Amino acid sequence: MNQFWVLLCAVVLWCADAILLPGAEVVINVVETATEAAVPCRVHLKDSAGEAVLSEALPSYRDHFVCPGTATLDLPAGEYTYEVERGPEYVAATGMFTVVDGAKNNVAITIARITDMAAAGWWSGELHVHRDVQDIELLMQAEDLHIAPVITWWNNRNLWKDQAVPEQLLVRFDGSRFYHLMAGEDEREGGALLYFNLTRPLPIIGATREFPCRWRFSNPRDNTNRCGSILKSPFGGTCRFGLPAGRLIRLVWPTITCAAAACMKMKLGANRATSNGFPPHAATECGRRSCTTKFSTAACGFLRRPAAHRGCYPIRWATTASMCNWTAS
Template structure:
């Protein structure tokens, strides 16, 4: 009887402790609204306790350090101090806040998010070309990030999310009236780098691919023949970039990629071509290296659109952190968006919002003149920023030729200095923030100038890629001589192509 009394007393203490613990838990309700319309809007929430540990709701889409909701969420949290950041893509001002939860308390917060700029009202629609999140979560993720185009990568070399699931009747799905998701994008991710395959009609089995064999061209060539497919080089510094450019089969290249993250940089080139850290030092070095390579591509006469991807689901970025805005005007549709991306009617950004025009034209336009004539290009720009931007930059043929302080830009009413071209070339506009943790910027796609019917082809830029290919070939080491020969033949053909470009060079 004595021992029974002790057991009952112990159970009573456990029960009391449980009730006390439950009573300690507090409840906070968040409702997120548009500051003008007062309508509830989906959003992303970052919520941390006083130790820096993030709060993870049990039922909402969560990744890394954040979750999304439809604009209303109830959270149960222990007593303590909390801080939060609430976002809805770059077009809304970030809301910072904090609260103290007392034992058993109930709190309620209505969070107004202020819209900085509505890019879609001006014909610019956003997309993210590298998404690896769960398909079922994509509609809410798109709404919470105010994203219009979301191709979802569901198959790659060692993974196929459809292996044990029936393929959807249509891979293209509409989310609300003007938002589109596609669930059959794929990736070939091996030693030469990563190619992203979008608008795919079916899954392609690439599971036989090993580190070097077969060549990425083994899959690229037949996929390129599929109607409507869009092929993106995921990062500029991948070893096979010169090979893919030479093939003429790629449509865009990830100028803003997953090494650029929300609060930090992946400050290396992974298994790609390493940068010279003396030329490109520090936190921003990797991002600057990507730009340098892209500018070299443009300097060889190739016109390939810049793109952007976040790799949410692989690295810590939210969906849409790196995004590409494509100008569609009043003709926005799924197909128009991809066609205009390919044409370079784009701005890529992970922060600043810009709407650039040059002589009244959007990026990707080709200005022409007869031999012996010159052209003056006059840029106008609408700009909205959250991080501080001190200068706007005009980049011409890979070099910054104008640094325009923001106060001077404002005094000029959004007009930038004119740029005179006496020979063929290209220019773009760039806004780089002062963020010290990551490389946060916006860049227009290039505007092209063609005088006398010929493009600018730089001898030095072309030699850069010839040397790159030679270096790449030395890294391909296969035990099977036949496999080695099969892979190397693509590099040999690419080197021959680049030498023909070198023969056609007209500057440097």
């Protein structure tokens, strides 16, 4: 008897919710201006209250989702705003639409390409990718990326712990897009090391903040697991010991990583040095140590070119495939 009343209450609440929040099907179609063909993209959709609207059927992250050019959503009636992007080689499209209860709503959006860097030999990529492997191809298409090593293992987490490592780690799709399934990250005291071109995960699980030394895991004499490494946020001893040992191929200076809102104690737009001689983004200990490391390594002759990294987990436009030593065959 009690189960009957519980079920009845659930049905009543569901019906009340449907009555109070009427909605409709919304189909979003995004096409490229020049070709008029559907184009994968990233969609930032907000309701009238400014809350992000995500799709349960498509890859989502915080305030956005990506789609192959078409997305179907069931939305409550009301006004919505959108911003559609596809990396910096496209002009972002913004606008709004109104959902009418009970009617099918079609939203047509066009985005225009402003340049084609791949045609000139410049390949877009992102070197710090923490996303699900099953979503990576659509994510790369939506951001118009050609290169993306996927971080599948890092401190105390390993995607391959309970499953076999694929025989083919480098995957090519869509003609000129590549991703590698064995990138990793060792993020401990003194900065984070990103590893690429591996054939298996490094045994870093169980390592403490400072022991064992991270260079123990990146032995250049290990021909069976040869990799390139990039130091993200180089503000500790990791950089000072790694550069002379020849273990680093790139440095990611934390111009954005350490100058984020949590670290910045300055007015936005200020361009001059602070009273202690450091640039504005070095207002914290993290920033000061980063700047000191940067200038000291340059003064010693260790001229490692910086990696174009934006310090964010959703993939973005960065630099070339040469860092990962990938070649198209």
